[in-house]
Amino acid sequence: MNSKTRFLTFVTVMLTVSSVTVSTVIAKAKLTNQSKLFINGIGAVQVGMTVSQAAKAAGIKLVGDSPNNNCYYVMPQNEPKNLSFMVTGGRISRVDVRQNNQITTLKGAKIGDTEAQIKSLYPGQIQVTPHKYVQNGHYLTFIPKDRADRNYRVVFETDGKLVTEFRAGKLPEIEYVEGCS
Template identity: 30%
Template sequence: MRHPLRNILGTVGVVALMAACSPETETPTEPTAPPAATDPTVGDTTAVSLTGEGWGPLRIGMTRAEVVEALGEDANPDAVGGPDPESCDQFRPERAPEGMLLMVENGMLTRISISEPSDLMTDKGLRVGDTAERVKGAYGDQAQVTPHKYQDAPAEYVTVWSRGGGEEYVQDTQARGIVYEISRDGTVMAIHAGGPSIQYVEGCA
């Protein structure tokens, strides 16, 4: 005759063994939300907006030494940046995005220019390759349109001052703006942002 206690212990052991061998039940989890869209004006410096005040680590009015600290020295020191580099020079820092050219006058950053193959955008979401119509539509009555000096229409300059401006030729060093240089095919071939030097049509002049 079997002992009742032995039967009970045997039954408990079988139940415990079955529990140990059975797969664990996973607790349902909430579905993972898709990653939030990245703000194009932060994070990746190649996507920071270009304005009359500057771009990313560059601020109009900073010294050449500050520019070099931010983005490195001239990537092509043998290139001729201007007829008198001490008073006006143009160069592309080593760590600057492709298509960017900086103008330094008397030791101060006065202009940031971009051209192909740059994919940088202004604060209006405009870039090299956009149409003149899109540029004018973005600014409305703020846009000042003047003929291009070297190319036939529809080549032109579309100038927008965000600070200062108003005169036929702006000389106030505190003025800030952007010039969209339109080619003869009606698209933006270069964008110049900064102070009064955005009005120059021949490099440093």
């Protein structure tokens, strides 16, 4: 094999590896039940993105309420189920997880966990307040220590024992108990 042929073979291999790497990265970015919720987003979707940016980052179609008002919700057309995004001012402001015990936070918190488990995952960073509608229920609010995250929270709603749903996002939207209502 002469040097020109070796070079062309090398370039072909590198282009193939590059396209496989890009495809793999794109495939991994798709929003699924294995995507992790973090203080300001889930998977590749971050608070502050427009709906079209979020759909592109998630690799899925987002559908939902009419964007005629300042606050509405969109959700994945298919999977993951029971996941929604609050949109305010035309941008994602919060992520809500309901009736989906597959999606977890970065630390592994999920629906069905006990209040004690949540407190142990986030020692010294959980503020407990009474639930507005569930007798004996609580809001367990994760308050970040990092100054860069001071405007974000994760809120776990409980029935007094177990997490029934949770959400992550920015202030003040993260504290809206009734969502956009």
